[in-house]
Every structure is written in C-alpha cells, then in structure tokens.
Amino acid sequence: MSDILNEQIFTIDTEANIQKEKKVEPLQLFNDNHPMLSKEIPEYKIPLPNPNMNLLINRLKMTMKKYSGLGLSANQCGVFERVFVIGTEHFQFACINPKIIDQSAEMIKEYEGCLSYPALYIKIDRPSWIMASYYNENGEKMEVKMEGLTARCFQHELDHMNGIKFVEHVGPVALRMAKQKRDKVIKTIIRKRKHGK
C-alpha cells in the first residue's frame, strides 16, 4: 500500500513544457452548519478513471488521515461530488456513486462520530450488515458485503451523499444529552491545557 502522504501528482506546464511536481494538499473541513451538508449530491457521470477524481480522492484520504477520521465525504470539504472515502490510517478506499443494494433486518446500536461535529458521539441504530455497491477510482463496479465498523461507516457516509446529517437519526433529548457530554469533554480539555495537564 502506498503512503498517501508521500504521494505526489505531476502536472505538465504546457507553456514552459516543463514537468512540475505538486504536493497533494489536504482539504478544508467545513463545519456542521454548512449548507452543502444538507444537499443531496447527484450521481457522478464523468468517465473513470480521470485525473480530477483521482486528485480529489487523494486529497480526501489525506484530510481523513489528518483528522484521524474513519470516513469522509466530499461535501464535508465543500466539494459537491458523489464520492467518499472510508478506512483507517493504513488503508483507505474510495466509493463513487455508492448504494446499498441489500441490508440485514437485524439492527445494531453503536456510538458514531463525524468529522463535521468534533467530539460529538451519538448512539445510532443501523443494519448490522449491508450489501454495498459503488465504483472505485478506476471505474470498476464493486459489490461488497460489509459488516461491523465498515458497514457503519459506509452507511454514515452514504447519508452525507443524501444530505442527511448523523444528528438527524436521534431525537432532541438524546441530541441534547450528547451535546452536553461533548461540551463537558471540551471544557475538560481546555482546563487541562491551561494548567499544563
């Protein structure tokens, strides 16, 4: 597996006819009230593979790693394309035009976080397994059975593609309690920093 942080892209400066090296930069993370998080993103229709999508995917992977996330959707970074990345520090993959084609009747309730909502964790009920379909960056159609954390991440990111925020899965009382918990955690971190731990 290549280390995405060391990966570089090459652009050709046609005027000077010189090949220049350009570092892949992470994207900016938008906050939770950005309007793009509430919009359904249309299907991606440009033929794959293509350099723009490859660059976007690399930047999404870098951004996800930078913030130690397990998933990141393009619209969380202000990019209106139907693509997200999921994975861990060591392995990430991209899902273009993702869909769920089958899912378990059995539901599992687990804590979820979101890079657009720092330090907020909410327990959400989701099917325990899914049959996921998506295109990878090479344009290959993938159909994969996912379970556990991968299934949960895929469903969370697919919600982003459809303009659904994870806080919409719970009622106002549960959300208020989760936010109170988050505020306490943030206060503790600030206090510890002030007193040098």
Ligand SMILES: [Zn+2]
């Ligand atoms: Zn999210």
